[in-house]
Amino acid sequence: MRDANVLSFRKAMPRMSWSPRNLYNLWRRSCAAEADAIDFTRSPLTLFQQRWISKALVRGYHGDFINEKIFKRWYLPDTLPDVRPRKHALSSNGDLDAFAGRTEHLQRAKKKASDEERKGLAPVGSLMLAEVERRIDVFVFRCCFAHSVYEARRLVIHGSVLLNGKKHMNANTRLAPGDMISVDPAAIRFLQEPGSSKAESEGEPSDSEPKTEPLGLSQSNPPTKLASTKSSLTPFNLPPYASPFIFIPAYAEVSFPTCSAIYVRHPTARPGYSEIPTPYDADGEVIRLAWEWYAKMRPRLRSKSQMAREPENRRVGGH
Incomplete structure (x- = not known):
């Protein structure tokens, strides 16, 4: 363990561990007083503070052993998913749509909109952590070998x-x-x-x-x-x-x-379900605010010298 105080009760940050201390911290963040600290519905904190706290909690569990600069440069996807719902205006002129050949396209769009309204949006915000789940040490832990x-x-x-x-x-x-x-x-x-x-x-x-x-x-x-x-x-x-x-x-x-x-x-997400194991709601405020933090703190473009220092990233099995 990198830090002997990583499971401290004062911070109460859940980690990737089966230690009884971590279970206690997880209970405190889920049900005890610390759960109110991440309920930002009626919070006096500024938006910057809310995003900072959410980012710290998410990083505390998902790869606290990864340097923050390295995480932003190599472990964030090239395009972060959009966690905000979008409403598209659909045309209502049937004759014009039929003439333009857009009838089938509009039917698919209407069906997708109705499915999203009925099932909800997929928690795509959690997919920004998919690169961490690909790490070999995290995978060994997920398979219950450690x-x-x-x-x-x-x-x-x-x-x-x-x-x-x-x-x-x-x-x-x-x-x-x-x-x-x-x-x-x-x-x-x-x-x-x-x-x-x-x-x-x-x-x-x-x-x-x-x-x-x-x-x-x-x-x-x-x-x-x-x-x-x-x-x-x-x-x-x-x-x-x-x-x-x-x-x-x-x-x-x-x-x-x-x-x-x-x-x-690779892990995926669908409406109401995410394959990224996390102690927080995959479509909740903590994940969304952490996504907003990293959406604003985008890493710079990667130069050739930076690409040479990239951690090993296997694209195809066996290579």
């Missing part, structure tokens, strides 16, 4: 992650659709016994705390059956309070028996 994105970075840097069958130690790499990552099972803390020395050094619960049973066994099984089947199953030990965070995004195809995953495609 307890936090900071630990996922250590796995990559220490050579415990393979990219398409080859050791890859650059945590800044952005994956391409079709790329496969494999994690060394010995480095995955979920597969270690809580009482082991390595698990205790990583902050796992000690032998005095209750242990999670091996995957596939229920608590109703008798002790004799547990003893006979324990050796044939892989122990899977969840971290404390991890159940609200265990999920797999739709763009990842994970195989836990082989400790590997495939980055199937």
Whole structure:
């Protein structure tokens, strides 16, 4: 972890971590007093302050380990999506539209407008964070191979992650659709016994705390059956309070028996749903105000010397 105080209670900024401290901060931002601080409906703050707070919260979760200057230059899409709804004026002169051959086009536009009015707009503002989700360390964390994105970075840097069958130690790499990552099972803390020395050094619960049973066994099984089947199953030990965070995004195809995953495609969004995991409403004020901040703070044009310093960006699987 880059900063020992990154999970401080004073800031209460949710991070990519399954730590109990992070879960508490997430609860405070969702339900406790800190939730009112990001409700800007009747806020005395200026628009600049609202955008600054929203940008800080979004960046605190989505890539706080990325330098802000590097984030604006390389991890924002070329064109930020427009989060403001637009109303298009549709022609009502049927004879003129038929003469001009625009009948089919207008029918599609009317159907799209009615669908948007019925379902709402897609939360495209969250797609400005899609480049962060492509990072190999973030992808390892999303696939539940690490307890936090900071630990996922250590796995990559220490050579415990393979990219398409080859050791890859650059945590800044952005994956391409079709790329496969494999994690060394010995480095995955979920597969270690809580009482082991390595698990205790990583902050796992000690032998005095209750242990999670091996995957596939229920608590109703008798002790004799547990003893006979324990050796044939892989122990899977969840971290404390991890159940609200265990999920797999739709763009990842994970195989836990082989400790590997495939980055199937880039994240997408549709009305009422976004594939970008975020602790904030994907179409809420925080994401929209953060989008407005970066829409005004656009990065400069990239020169040839800057392009040479771009973090590895894989365009096609295998290249």
